[in-house]
Amino acid sequence: xxxxxxxxxxxxxxxxxxxxxxxxxxxxxxxxxxxxxxxxxxxxxxxxxxxxxxxxxxxxxxxxxxxxxxxxxxxxxxxxxxxxxxxxxxxxxxxxxxxxxxxxxxxxxxxxxxxxxxxxxxxxxxxxxxxxxxxxxxxxxxxxxxxxxxxxxxxxxxxxxxxxxxxxxxxxxxxxxxxxxxxxxxxxxxxxxxxxxxxxxxxxxxxxxxxxxxxxxxxxxxxxxxxxxxxxxxxxxxxxxxxxxxxxxxxxxxxxxxxxxxxxxxxxxxxxxxxxxxxxxxxxxxxxxxxxxxxxxxxxxxxxxxxxxxxxxxxxxxx
Amino acid sequence: xxxxxxxxxxxxxxxxxxxxxxxxxxxxxxxxxxxxxxxxxxxxxxxxxxxxxxxxxxxxxxxxxxxxxxxxxxxxxxxxxxxxxxxxxxxxxxxxxxxxxxxxxxxxxxxxxxxxxxxxxxxxxxxxxxxxxxxxxxxxxxxxxxxxxxxxxxxxxxxxxxxxxxxxxxxxxxxxxxxxxxxxxxxxxxxxxxxxxxxxxxxxxxxxxxxxxxxxxxxxxxxxxxxxxxxxxxxxxxxxxxx
Numbered sequence: 001x002x003x004x005x006x007x008x009x010x011x012x013x014x015x016x017x018x019x020x021x022x023x024x025x026x027x028x029x030x031x032x033x034x035x036x037x038x039x040x041x042x043x044x045x046x047x048x049x050x051x052x053x054x055x056x057x058x059x060x061x062x063x064x065x066x067x068x069x070x071x072x073x074x075x076x077x078x079x080x081x082x083x084x085x086x087x088x089x090x091x092x093x094x095x096x097x098x099x100x101x102x103x104x105x106x107x108x109x110x111x112x113x114x115x116x117x118x119x120x121x122x123x124x125x126x127x128x129x130x131x132x133x134x135x136x137x138x139x140x141x142x143x144x145x146x147x148x149x150x151x152x153x154x155x156x157x158x159x160x161x162x163x164x165x166x167x168x169x170x171x172x173x174x175x176x177x178x179x180x181x182x183x184x185x186x187x188x189x190x191x192x193x194x195x196x197x198x199x200x201x202x203x204x205x206x207x208x209x210x211x212x213x214x215x216x217x218x219x220x221x222x223x224x225x226x227x228x229x230x231x232x233x234x235x236x237x238x239x240x241x242x243x244x245x246x247x248x249x250x251x252x253x254x255x256x257x258x259x260x261x262x263x264x265x266x267x268x269x270x271x272x273x274x275x276x277x278x279x280x281x282x283x284x285x286x287x288x289x290x291x292x293x294x295x296x297x298x299x300x301x302x303x304x305x306x307x308x309x310x311x312x313x314x315x316x317x318x319x
Numbered sequence: 320x321x322x323x324x325x326x327x328x329x330x331x332x333x334x335x336x337x338x339x340x341x342x343x344x345x346x347x348x349x350x351x352x353x354x355x356x357x358x359x360x361x362x363x364x365x366x367x368x369x370x371x372x373x374x375x376x377x378x379x380x381x382x383x384x385x386x387x388x389x390x391x392x393x394x395x396x397x398x399x400x401x402x403x404x405x406x407x408x409x410x411x412x413x414x415x416x417x418x419x420x421x422x423x424x425x426x427x428x429x430x431x432x433x434x435x436x437x438x439x440x441x442x443x444x445x446x447x448x449x450x451x452x453x454x455x456x457x458x459x460x461x462x463x464x465x466x467x468x469x470x471x472x473x474x475x476x477x478x479x480x481x482x483x484x485x486x487x488x489x490x491x492x493x494x495x496x497x498x499x500x501x502x503x504x505x506x507x508x509x510x511x512x513x514x515x516x517x518x519x520x521x522x523x524x525x526x527x528x529x530x531x532x533x534x535x536x537x538x539x540x541x542x543x544x545x546x547x548x549x550x551x552x553x554x555x556x557x558x559x560x561x562x
Contacts, residue, residue, distance in 0.1 A: 169432065171423050171424070174416075174419065174420045174423050174424075174432075175420070175423075175424060177409070177412060177416070177420070178409055178412075178420045178424075180411075181408075181409035181410060181411055181412060182407045182408075182409060182410075184371065184391075184403075184407065185403065185407040185408070185409065185471075186409075186420075187371075187390065187391040187392045187395070188369060188371065188391050188392075188395055188400070188401055188403075188472075189395055189400070189420060189421040189424055189425055189471060189472075189474075189475045190392050190395035190396045190421070190424035190425040190426070190428075190475055191392055191420075191424045192390070192392045192393075193392070
């Protein structure tokens, strides 16, 4: 590892240790906000690992979140949480393999609409199943404390960042970038595009499945409309647009920006905060399409003429 | 000894035959040209060999293994690389990353990024793109992109390289330079080449043997000297005089 790599690693370890100590310093409300922040980081980093690198923009990641939550709820007080939450993640990954097989044959807007449609289909399938079982929501009593949930979510956020960083520098990441650029050319140099896309799609569903499991323990009430809400998918994409979607820093910055801004607007201007967020999102798409990280990178590179100014690898995803 | 062999290969789209009963063989180290007017079936033949498309009929053998019907990635891993008539670089990535990806996934499947980069730099130097390694591929000129297309294919570690009109659109001096580059790669990398080209002079300078296609069928095969005086080739290219 390079010296810069070690320095970055040390900063991240220190930041994680500091974040792990937050429950000692924060009250319940602030810790709840911090938990939300960790949740969006974990979801957006996982999404970026597939969609950011491959260019296949998934608008259906809410289904993985919802399935993880549902598995955790179904196994509540049947299996210990350290088993049922990861099982929720595995179920989400298995579902991604199943859905990816037909969905990953189309790309561009077709893939976007298909993932959204299937996510909604599964939501209504769960609603019908619950109705057939005579269930109108499930209450979870005796869930872990906010501190425990925060620490677990922090671990998932860190894990999701590590996974994205490892995949980016591994053979899989190179394959995904090639697929994003030109799938026919990618196959011509030996990339099994179907296998690469499927494995990355399944990997990117695993952590959101566990996040769903933890968040349902936080809300203590399972209601399919909420657990499978497409708003989750929209927000993940929003975070990626704000921060940038093919680096680890992008979803991290995007999550920080969105959560803190939402909290600020929600407390100061509750009537119009969604409108302001919407306008902001449109402004980002129009004026900062490369996201905060891409813009910062461009700004930092700009004053240096010569070969170094061309020295960039990361490129922006066209959603 | 034969490296590539096509037996009665055909491809139809609906009722239209793009290629009919094509048979030929290529030995290791040979440079063979595929010639023909637009729509003669040259690129279709490449797509069938490289696995981009499946043949409707016939068999294709590479190094003793049957490859017709195999997907493109599997054919590439066996050691066949191709370039595309309309270049398809990984435009948003750097020049060197284009090659690193091919080295990681191609026949050689380099174990690490470091090894792949070393191989990529070696090839970039051979094709004259060393100074452009960290440039985004989309910023290269057409001649640069054509070189990159060849370099990426070579980075995959092929034994057989299919070059589809890599000289098209280049100036006379660029064509001469590109021919030198192809000859050097052929010699140093011990490649077998099948070349599609419209630049007749280049084809006759480069190839030991030329196969001529017309309306999806082979009409002639032989040395450049034999082919250019073949009456069927003259008729196909120039038409017959009506008295």
